[in-house]
Amino acid sequence: MLNIDDIKKIFDVTMETYGTVDILFNNAGMLSVAPMNNLSLDEWDNTFKVNVTAPLYLTQLCAPIMKEKGKGVVINTGSVAGAHAHHGMAAYVSSKHAIGGLTKSMAWELGPEIRANAILPGAIMTAMVDSVGGDAAVAHLVEGSPLKKAGQSEEIATAALFLASDDSSFVTGQLIRVDGGIDI
Numbered sequence: 001m002l003n004i005d006d007i008k009k010i011f012d013v014t015m016e017t018y019g020t021v022d023i024l025f026n027n028a029g030m031l032s033v034a035p036m037n038n039l040s041l042d043e044w045d046n047t048f049k050v051n052v053t054a055p056l057y058l059t060q061l062c063a064p065i066m067k068e069k070g071k072g073v074v075i076n077t078g079s080v081a082g083a084h085a086h087h088g089m090a091a092y093v094s095s096k097h098a099i100g101g102l103t104k105s106m107a108w109e110l111g112p113e114i115r116a117n118a119i120l121p122g123a124i125m126t127a128m129v130d131s132v133g134g135d136a137a138v139a140h141l142v143e144g145s146p147l148k149k150a151g152q153s154e155e156i157a158t159a160a161l162f163l164a165s166d167d168s169s170f171v172t173g174q175l176i177r178v179d180g181g182i183d184i
Helices: 004-018 041-069 090-110 127-131 135-143 153-164
Strands: 023-026 072-077 114-121 175-178
Touching (some): 004 041, 023 041, 041 114, 072 153, 090 114, 153 175
Parallel strands (some): 023 072, 072 114, 114 175
8 A cells, every 4th residue: 555655755865865856757556457346446546546646746746846947857657558448457547547647737737847748658578567477468468569579678768768858858748658569
């Protein structure tokens, strides 16, 4: 269960260590695999707390510092699951749709000083994917994509570095898919 005080602690330690914040990468996430009729309200709430509330709160803490400096970047991690629905994943899919909307709202409300974008990963080999079956769990995504492979975390990091850099100075409010072309 997410503790909101832990989020404040992350911010406080960052400020104590670095004295400022220029880039916020909201990259924590929780996968919920439960059909809607079997989904507990506790799991629903916790999925939203981790996937949506935590990024909102960290951004609320960091944005005033960025605004005062006149420059900043917020990057949220969404999912291709936030672009369409998947059976048996109501909480996860809904939370990832919400992070897309939150990202667009952030872009409007935090600009012009702060740019906000989201990365929507597809089948990326991570501990979260391993926890639900690894290669077997993403085989249908791999097979359904033009590249016929799962992605690696470094490919998400490269997209994040682009969004954090001045090379993307005219990019805000975007949901950038890094998914091997799964839905083209």
